Structures are given as structure tokens and as C-alpha cells.
Amino acid sequence: MQTLRRYRYPVSGKQLASELGVSIRTLYRDIASLQAQGAHIEGEPGVGYLLRPGFMLPPLMFSDEEIEALVLGSRWVSRRGDAKLGEAARNVMAKVAAVIPAELRQELETSTLLIGPAATQPEDDSILERVRAAIRAERKLCIAYGDSEGNPSTRIIWPFAVGFFDTIRVVVAWCELRKGFRHFRTDRIGELHSLEARIPRRRHDLLKEWREYKGVEPQ
Amino acid sequence: MQTLRRYRYPVSGKQLASELGVSIRTLYRDIASLQAQGAHIEGEPGVGYLLRPGFMLPPLMFSDEEIEALVLGSRWVSRRGDAKLGEAARNVMAKVAAVIPAELRQELETSTLLIGPAATQPEDDSILERVRAAIRAERKLCIAYGDSEGNPSTRIIWPFAVGFFDTIRVVVAWCELRKGFRHFRTDRIGELHSLEARIPRRRHDLLKEWREYKGVEPQ
């Protein structure tokens, strides 16, 4: 898995086998067993193998308390994240539930830590989804924003993080108009579209610089 | 693992081996390798084997979105749960980070979904911790409670769930005084102590009945 993950383009079985020090025949068998375990490895004749992005977690041991924390966290994301993120959280729980024995599954589903409904009406989810997509793709966004006094403006921003507060969510970005870090409440973003232009700096560096500027501890 | 989990008392290796259809010698070897993988199996000469409570997750594959959801959920619990639950959430992330290759670890730590600070000052964490302990042990609680008009009362309750709202947390319980389901805000609980007496009904049944009574969907 680790070897295959290093490549972002299809790589031939022959090459993989020589890197791992095994024969081609064994490689085919190993890949088949990895696929049986759920790894998303795509193989095409004439092309090679490609690992679809994702995480492979080895066997892991969790205490009761840790499982409760995991379930509670997933439930929170499921109810407070945007639609896609919520579905991802439910998928996590479904995957975990699918592989544990039946006696434990009940313990999972019966977990007694519940997330209550949101205090405020959720705004349009698709804004958050599109912001997250832009962050991941490291692309600039053009937004119509109304500030706290209601003054409308149109800005080009470099989004690199989303902050979840109890009742609101803010996009953390570099603002080209103001030439500085700014926060934008998602419920005050009117129109939004993703630009072709890439953000000229790495997301990780922007985040680090913003943390130093604001004095925010890593989480 | 599954075989061993069924027992709540120490069980001899001989018995385990015959249930699994392997020899004693092999069982010792298998247990050694499970322990090497992180399973909490305790073996004492003259007593037998005992599995400390916990979950063993087999290898699992997650997509990028699912990992983001998992990280975000853990961060929320880490900042909004009580001290023990928060530590458990951080342990989950630490365990995951410990077993994934270095390139991926950075992706985890750099995850750009952040949880902001709580809007209100958190009340005494230990109340929530003790309520959760009572729920897990299925023990009655005696609490001093002030209702919304501030009238103080002392009640014996059967706690079976905790609801997390944006700014407050409520204990869901059967109230012996009112002979019905009641909710108690944790910030209005004054004194609290756990009683020796067990709750006469199963937590799971109480939760189910409360859901039907309140019309709450399972999460």
C-alpha cells in the first residue's frame, strides 16, 4: 500500500514488483487480497495500477471511551456539517458497524451521547460544500459578501480553512481586496463561484501564517 | 478476539483452544501476536485469559472526505466534550496518526476544518463526567436541581442519555419524583452523587421508550 501510494500516475505491476522485491505473480495475488480487504486499487490492462485517494487504516484497538468519542464526533458532523460531510460521517459509522461483531454493533447504536438539533436554521449547505472543494483544490473564490453593517462587496479570496462555531461557520481566507487575512461568515456570503486561477501559496503555509498572526494554537 | 470477547470472567487457554479448534501451543502464539497488535489481553498463571473491554477494528479503508469528517468530529469532541471524553478523542487521533505513514500524517494534521472556541464559559466538567459514569454503570443519581424559574429541588433520577446542544448539555433521565421522563441542564445541576442502587431497567429500553414518547429519530 505505502509503495503504491507514492505514485500519482498509473504504475506497472512489473515496476511495483521489483520495488517490493517480489515476483509479478505474487504481486497479482497480493493486490487481489488487498482489494478483497477493501483497498481501492484500479488496474487497467496496458496502463498499470492506480490507488484511488484514501486512507488504509491497519487493525486498531480502541477503548470504550474512545469509541464513544468517535461515535459522538461522527454524530455531530452528521448533523452540523454540510450534506456531503454529514454523509461521509455516516459512512464512517456504517463501515465500522459493518465489520464489528453483532454484539458490539448494538453497543455502538445504543450509544447514549446524542446531538441535539441546531439552534438556528441552517443556511444553504452548498456554499460550505463549494468552499471546501475550493480549499481542497487550492483555487481562488469570487464571493459577494455583506459585512456586519450590511455593506455589500465583491471580493476575490484565497480560502484555506473553515471554522465551525456553535451557531455560525466562517471561511478563513486571504482577501485580495484588503490584502490581509479575513473571516467570512458563510451565512453572509451571497453569490459564490470558483475561479480557474490557483492560489499562489500552499494551503499549509497560509494556515501556519494565519495561526501565528492570530495566535491560534494548532488543534 | 470474538471468542474471547464473549467471556466476562477469565477463561483458560485450554478451553479457548478447543473452542477455536487449534492446539494450546498455537493459541499461545496467536495470543502473543494479538498482543503485539495492541489487543489488551491479560493472562495470569492459574487464572486464565481476560480481554479488557475495548474494540478491535480490522483494517479499514476511508476516503478523503470520510477522514476529514472523522478529524472534524474528533476535534469537536476534544473541545466540547468533558475532559475525559476530550482526551479520548485526542487519543483516537494519536492512535490513527501513529500507524499511518508520515506523508499522510501531515495531511491529517493540516486538515483545514477547525472548531472555534465555545460561545459560553463551560460549567464544571466533572458533572458531565460523573453523569456519564452513572449511565454506563446503570446507577441512580441524586441531584440538586434548579428549574427554569430557579426553584430548587432534590431528585433521584435514572440517567440514560446526554444531549449535546450548541450551548448547553442536558441529561435525559427518568425522574422518580415526577414519575416521568425529564431533561436536566447540566449547568443547573448543583450537587450530584451516585447511589449504590442500580437502575431497574435496561438503558437501551429506556432510550427506546423515550424516543417513542418524544418522537425522536435514532441518530
Place this chain on the structure above:
DNA sequence: ACTCTACTGCCAGAAACTGGCAGTATGCCT
């Protein structure tokens, strides 16, 4: 002292894995 039990080293037989070979199917390039 005795029994029950966990745990280790050793070794032969059993099981699983590995690597090579031959062969089929599919996509890309000329």
C-alpha cells in the same frame, strides 16, 4: 506439597506462500 495455569524452546509434519511458465484479454500506439 499439589494442582492449575501461563509461557518458552525444540522439532517434524502440514499448510500456505512464492516464483516461473504458458496462455487469454484489453487498451494504447504506430
Place this chain on the structure above:
DNA sequence: AGGCATACTGCCAGTTTCTGGCAGTAGAGT
């Protein structure tokens, strides 16, 4: 259309690993 690179499968012998029995040590409870 044809050649080439590649994924993928069945078969079989050689190698490695796993298994089960035996003998023995050590700790806990009676």
C-alpha cells in the same frame, strides 16, 4: 490492422511459514 505493453488466471514444484506435540519453567491458589 497489427504490434506492444499490460492485467490477470491456472498449474506446479520449491521454499517458507505455521501447527501441534513434547518437555520443561514459573507463578497463583488450595
